[in-house]
Amino acid sequence: MSVALAGRTRGRLGGSAAPFIAPALLVLALVNLVPILWSIGISFFRYRVDHPAIPPRFVGVGNYVDFVADADIWEHFVNTGTLIASSVLVQLVVGALLALLFHRPFPGRRLVLMLVLSPMLLSMVVVGTFFNLFYDPTFGIVGIVMRALTGAPFAPLGSPRAAMVSLVIADAWMWSPFVMLMLLAGLQGTPRYLFEAASIDRASSWRRFWTVIFPSIRGVLLLALLFRTIESFNMFDLIYTITNGGPGTSTETVATEIYDTGFVLFETGRASALGNLSLFAVLVLTNLYFQAVRRQDRASYR
């Protein structure tokens, strides 16, 4: 094994990190970097992966220019933004409430937590397909309950706004427990003496939350914000199975558009161009997160 040899031959203290991180970098390069480079390259061509016999035709930045002129694409970006903003907000708020409800120990807590966590252990296809049934205007439980309450027929996926709300509910149901998990872990990482000091001071629970609990979970909250934002941005399975972009194109997002362009229309070059735009958006978001963390670290050392 080259790794073992390299580790042994370097006798001096510390050795080199290179042989240890090389396998990881190799795998990431193979599965992530090479495809990205190929994708950047092909985005300047008109190319269909289902017709390999037809050579790619160079179109320069044509694929990208098309997007600027294409009102539909901007609608997809707006849909994606709406979906991310509402879904992440709901998940963070509900997740925080869940964490506050579950942070105290009680008998049977393990079992009840398991019930709350069960949604995120399901396959997205299962969640999506079942929510599609729940939202069915005839058989769906949502329609049945609303009909009983208002007397009027109700189709949750019938109008653009209701379809968006339906997606947010399904996404939040599945992933708010994950935010809860993160915050619970954050709460348990809070130094015990801070709580003791606060209770000796007889601080009100409101004050205690803002002076002790909130600062100690701020980091985790930021991470939850990043992770859920990006996962919502990347969300595909749920949209595909629940609304499939409908009604019309009102819940079509960047991710479903890439899928449709790449695997339904097989316009590989164009799909790659759109993929690269979304890669860029994700890199910017991740970078912003890193800067926020660095700023917070600096602030806490002050």
Add this chain to the structure above:
Amino acid sequence: MIEEEASVFAPAGYLRIAGAALVGIIYASPVIWMILTAFKSRPDALASPPKLFFTPTLEHFWSIFHRVSADGTQIFDTGFGRNMFNSVFICTVSVALALGIGVLAAYGFARLPLRGRGYYMFYILAMRMLPPIALIVPLYFLFRVTGFGGSYTAIILVYTAFNLPFAIWMLRSFLDELHRPIEEAARLDGTPELEVLWKICLPQIRSGVAATAIIAFVFTWNDFLFSVLLTGTDTRTVPVAMTRTMGADAGVDWGVFAAIGTIYLIPILLVAYFLQDQLLRGATFGTVSR
């Protein structure tokens, strides 16, 4: 144990316990719905209003594995056993690979001198955040050209890379928490780094490795997007095979669909129940230290 760790906080009052139980039931209700549907006969499954009481049937669990021909004379194997094997095999191998390669890299980042460490760590995290759909377009093509399309190698490689960034970040944070003196002593004695990692560090971060494994497992087990586009007939995983119950004209065969969902949920539910503490640590990507 969670119960002990949480003792920072006072025990919950009755009102809070009741609220928590209610919330638990609300969250689990669609899951319970699915499990009930798996045992309902076809007419009962779509009854309106939904039936809470019904005569349970096991026919859907039989139908997961068997398909009756149109004239009712022949019984075919649906290949579900193979799908289940694929899910377990692909998941286990790729999570194990991600842990193995990940712990090496994490050790390199945590212990050994490296210029530009921060940049490497940033790019590694960024790799985890990339939109899968944007990666699949080129991957689909590259696997097709190289002839790896639909092979175990292809899908395992992709899942390994998908879990790797997360594994490196997690494991590094666990390594960072360890006390150094024993390691330093071993290093002074001339112990090779690989042996320090294997014999001194790894035994101490065992629960961290478990935490990483379970989160990676949950993500891989339920993945649909990579699997649907990158696996072939022989390597199909269960989330993709499930879609065969969704006929284009007949609609979804709810009983069989729910039965597959139920069977597929059981292993992951058991793992998550017994490793709940690890799940809790894993959720923060190891950024919270105790």
